[in-house]
Amino acid sequence: MIDARRHEASAKVVIELGLSDADVEEIVDLFTSLLRWRSTSDAQREASRRFMRLGENDMRAIRFLMTARHDGTIVTSTLLAEHLGLKGPSVTKLLDRLEQAGHIRREAHPSDRRALSIVVTDGTSTTATATVGADHLRRFRIAAAMTSDERLVVTRFLTAIADLPVLEPGT
Secondary structure, three states: OOOHHHOHHHHHHHHHHOOOHHHHHHHHHHHHHHHHHHHHHHHHHHHHHHHHOOOHHHHHHHHHHHHHHHHOOOOOHHHHHHHHOOOHHHHHHHHHHHHHOOOEEEEEOOOOOOOEEEEEOHHHHHHHHHHHHHHHHHHHHHHHHOOHHHHHHHHHHHHHHHOOOOOOOOO
8 A cells, every 4th residue: 555645645645634553554554454454345246246157237236136035025126226226128138048057047027017026036036145144144243243333434424535525637
């Protein structure tokens, strides 16, 4: 990680805020840990995706369908398209591909006979739970081991970082 004291923009903030060397070291360690987490998370997601032979949107669709099933939500292609940010033809191709691979089924909608509901198959649910679910459980255990105050601090920090607007270069 680049030392904030040696980076022009960060150096100004270090001076402006009167940060000690120890403060800067902690901040550098914090951002180094964030970069490591992002790298590890990306690698885990890619490993799960490869294992299940699915694309990124395919995995997002499977996760959404599994969560919806757990919550008792009936998923239609329209709802899935909205969740994934896809247009009708793209979601149809995605569903065709997932159905052909045995990951989902299209079933009669229980209350709208003109619509179909989309459900994840038991086999895919079992596989996803054993891979993605196991990874999620490991992270959940770490969060559960923290105190409530620690979780609140981490949540406040991550929310503040996530809420920063995207800076468009050149504007």
